[in-house]
Amino acid sequence: MPTATFTPSTSNNRQVMKNINKIMIGAAMGMLTLGGIATAETVAKQNWGDFKLWIDPGHSKTENQGLYNYSEAQKVLRVGLATRQFLFDYTTADTTTIKMTRDDDQDDVSLEERSDMANAWGADFFYAIHSDAGSNENQTLFLFGGWYENGTAVEKTPNGGKRFSEILDPNLTGVMYNTTSRGSWYDRYYYDRVTDHDYHFPYLSVNRRTNCASMLSEGGFHTLPMQQALNLNDSYKRLEAFGTARAIMEYRGITRPDKVLLAGVVTNSETGEPINGATVKVNGDSIVTDSYDSLFKNYTKNPDLIHNGFFLFENLQAGKSYDISYSCPGFSSSTASVTMKSDPQGLSGNNVTWANVALTSNAPAVVSSIDVADAGAVRRTVPITITFSRKMNRESVEKAFAISNNGQCTFTWKNDYTLVIDISKLADEETYTITIDGSIAKNSQTNQYLDGNADGTEGGNYTFTFTTVPADTQAPYVVSTTPAKDSTMLYTLRPAIRIEYNEELAWNEDDATDAIVLADKDGNKIEGTITHAVVNGASVLHLYPSKDLTLDKAYKVTVKGGFKDLAGNLSEGYTFKFLSEYHPVEAQKVLDECTVDHWWAPDGSGSTAGTTSKTGVEESTANYIEQANVHSGDSVKNTIHLHYKFDDSFAGPWQIREYRSYQQNYYDTSVKGYVLQCCVYGDGSNNKVAHMVRVRVNGGSIDGIKRNLSKTLNYRGWDIMAWDINKCGANNQTFTGSDPYTFSENDTWCYDSFWLNHEMTADQGDMYKDNDGVDDSGNPITWQDWSGDIYIDDYKYVKYGEATQTAKLSDITDEPETGVSEVASQSSISINAKGSMINVVAGEKLQTVTVYSVNGATVLSTTPRGNVETVDASQLAPGVYVVKAITAGKQNTKRVIIK
Structure with missing residues (x-):
């Protein structure tokens, strides 16, 4: 079979048709009303003829939301209206020769109706105006109807879409701000890069169903901060119309106006x-x-x-x-x-x-922010970060820095705006005041002194007073594991054994030796690689086994003790048992190789909402995906890192639809009965994630998008997110389409997206005020972080056979184990909580009993009269607290749960 290499055409060499009815434009040119201050003048109009042009602004109403709740449908409608008006102003065209699919935001027109309307009117050309989504680079794209047949490119008939596409490409792209082009393409080849297509007709509906020459353009990305900020401006939309209308006139062979x-x-x-x-x-x-x-x-x-x-x-x-x-x-x-x-x-x-x-700014720099949530409860182990409004002369800032009470601090800089202050050498339970002298610190661009007191005049001092929390005497402890204690580890025979601690460990490589031992019921040790990472302020250990576990067998994990936290407290050892997967794997298919090119940018989907996408200096770092070198196992080659940041000033909902566009074909029913699964590296943010699939009902129309019951990221490190699609009716939620919904035998589906959701309610704003862990009605709150980092890999469909579990936890002899919520006593002082009462018993007279919230703030304190004390904590919100009891010679700290 002969083959051909196709590249998008961007040629500027075009044969312009002669217009026998050409008339000269008068010397006084009229003004195109592009918004703002322009005024219209009378012009001699070029002869349009009887050519019938159909302008189709894509979508309807507010469909295809872009950033800032401004939709593609709204933007392209206004580009279309301005294009039509330009042609009305400079040619003899009128409503008998130019029509539009819709001319306001209330019209709701289906995809099929668009081509039907144009065909019924007898259009000579159909031009669809769109904007794009998903890229990190602003680009245009031009698609005309065509395909490849036995290595030969074929344009739909009537011809004309290709020629207009090649004219519009440089004209529209050339007027846009910081925009490049992906070129002009045969539409079926753009979506399926082969040189012999199975279907010999256009790919896009507007090219396939129209009876005239046709073309669709994508005018930049409504999911990019800078482009979308421009889209909001009426004059910018009309600037795009200027480029478009001139291209249409060139296509028609009409002399363009001397308009600048x-x-x-x-x-x-x-x-x-x-x-x-x-x-x-x-x-x-x-x-x-x-x-x-x-x-x-x-x-x-x-x-x-x-x-x-x-x-x-x-x-x-x-x-x-x-x-x-x-x-x-x-x-x-x-x-x-x-x-x-x-x-x-x-x-x-x-x-x-x-x-x-x-x-150049002439305003003196001020302190924009300081990342201390509670100045009365600052932990020495957490650096203080100060952000300035301008780039600073680092040396001058450090010279201007002072701290009271002979405090000792060291500095690092994230960038010229951001100073990180290490306060680990300060004393516990001490009040300090930081001062940055405004007569010394200055910005690096204009050398103006710091406006420390933010009165608009340079030279004022910046001050910040804070109090450190009491000394950390609590030993680090395990808060969660994968596999979970006494569970069955489903969906893999080679789990990444995950051990999450409540705080950061002072880890060194020597700690890794036998830090985690995995053994079967016979005591056979499974070797592997051990890693340590700090995620969102706490440590997580992983053991990556070097081989698969045995199907349907009991295993024990032993975590050695003696790990130090940053205050030098030593952890206790920890053990737990689990059962391995007992379903045999019958078949599996790789769903995605986790190559970043297969996925859109986080803000790329119109369904993404509530993310921070600031225009300017920060826009490239607000939300992004990248290739990462963190893997859930040695057989996994690629991992996607998703960095996200939600906007706390947004009204909600907050979500990211991380869309997978690569080879988006509908799977047949052969994957019915498979489990859709991947590994997700949680960040402890308590945000939620899910798989989403796009469903085609009975081989016909698309019903919508469904997702599995969401998984909460209340853990740090690797875990599996799986969805048994065969049981979709029992464990799915509807994103779009009909509800309730259960897959039938003839339905097909494909992977649509990875879904990330932040669902903080309005009441949770209360936590900003008093950090009491409850809403205004006193109900406990599960806090969700506004930003974070997660990793995803090992995407696949797996078919598991039916089986009966025979292994039992009792196959391994019981030994004393440390529970997840238990912390070993550090002295003879006993601390226990029952309901809302805290009981403390010591071998000698107690001096103080203090109750702290988990962020270190004192919430209760008593001075006992003897060696026994009962603290009534009923006024506290239910939740986790830390109790510290002190005698003349001993002390003990314990984590308790108040109910």
Whole structure:
């Protein structure tokens, strides 16, 4: 079979059709009303003829949500309207020759109705306008109907989509801000890169179902912070329409108008972030860039989240030079001179002059934040991080730093904005005041002194007072394991044995020797590799076995004691038993190799909501995925690292639909009865995760997206998330589509996405105020972190055979074991809790009994009269507390649960 190599066409060499009805445009050119300050003038219009153009703004209403709750449907509708108006202004086209699928946000038009409407009207060309989702780089894309047949590229008939695609590509891309192109493609080849397709018709519905030449464009990504911030601006949408309308005129062989535009983005020279509320003046006209109060408050409650700094002037003359002035409160002003580019019959971008500018802040730096949740209960083991509003001269800040009571601190810098202060050498139960002298510390760009007291004037001191918690005398202890104690380890014969501690260990490599011993009921040791990691403030150990366990057998895990925490307290040994998987594996299929290219960016799905995606300097680090070198086993080659950050100023819901787009084909019924599973490295955040699959009912239409019952990330380290799809009716939740839903014999499905959910309720805001662990009604709260890092690997479908479990935990002789919630006594002082009463008994007179919350704050304290004390804790919220009892010569600390 002959083969052909296909590459997307981006050629600028196009044969322009002659227009026999061409008329000359008058010397006085009219203005395209692109928003802002432009005024319309009378122009001689080019003859459009009887050519019937159908403009199809993709989707309907507010479908395909992008960032900031602004949808693709809303954006492309306005690009379409502006494109149509441009053509009405500069040609003789009217509503008899140009129609649109919809012209407001209330119209709801199905995919099939779009092509049916255009076909019934007798359209000569169908142009679908879309924006894209999923990439980390802003790009355009152009898809016309076509496929490959025996190595030969075939365009749908009537032809014309390919030619328009190749004209529109450089014209639309060329007017957009910081945008590149993925090129112009035969649509079926774009989605299936072979040179002999099974289906010899277009892939996209709008190309396949239309009876005329057709094409679909993707105008940038509504899931990228900078592009979406621009999408919110009406003038920017019309800038895209300018490029689009000129391309349509070129396709029709119509002379384009001698029309030029001046565009630009005003940014902060220090951070690269676009500036809100900047004033740009040209030729007596003035534009103020969008700000929170003028626009962005409609899309976020966070006044510092969205920036675009965009301006667009229209009433300027080709080839003429203009002076531009830029100003903004808090920044030094700037001026520039530009000459307006003009090439009427050339590319659209040759008629847009960009005048981007970077302004320098003249505001002194202030302390933006300090990461101390409770200044009255600061742990010495946790560094204090101070973030400044500007890049700082590090040496000057360290020289300006002082701390009271002869405190000793050391410094590291994450970057020029962020100072990390090591306070581990401070004393326990002591009050300190940090001072940063505003007459010494200064920023590194303009050398202005720190505005420490934030009064708007440089030179004031910054002060912060805090109190350290009592000494940590509690031994580190195990809080959770995988496999769980006395459980059956399902879905694998080679589990990553996970041991999670309540706090960070002072780990060294010598500790790894026999730290975890895995043995079967006969005492045979299974060798493996032991690792230690600190995750979200606590340590987790893993033993990665070097071989599979035996099917249906009892095993014992022994964790040695003597691990030190950061205060030098020693852990007790810990043992537990579990049973291995007893179902034999009959078949398995790799679902995904966990290559990052197979997955969209976290903000890529329109279903993602409530994430922090700040425009400017932070946008690349807010949410992202990357390849990682952390694996759940030695046979696993690739792992995905997902970093997420939710916006606590957002009203909810907060979720990430981490979409898998690679080779998205529907599986047949051969995987019915399989278990869908992967390994998830939890971060202890208490956020929730799930698998999601897209379902096709009885080989017909798509019913929607279903997910398994979510798994809570209340653990650190590796565990398995599995979903028996064969039992979907009993253990699934509906994301979209009908509900309830149970798979039938003829249904098929494919993996849709990995789902991450933060579901903090409004009442949980109470925790910001008093950290009491309950909501306003006194109900216990499970706190969820707003940000974190998880890892995912070993995606596969596995079919397990039916079997009966015969192994028993009693196959291993019982030995004294340490329970997960038990901490060995450090002295003869006994501490126990029953219900809401705490009982303390000592061999000598007790001096004090103190109860602390888990974050170290004192919640109760008594002075006993003898060696026995009963503390009434009924006024405390149910939960976990730490009790410390002291006598003249001894002390004991124990974790208790108040019910």
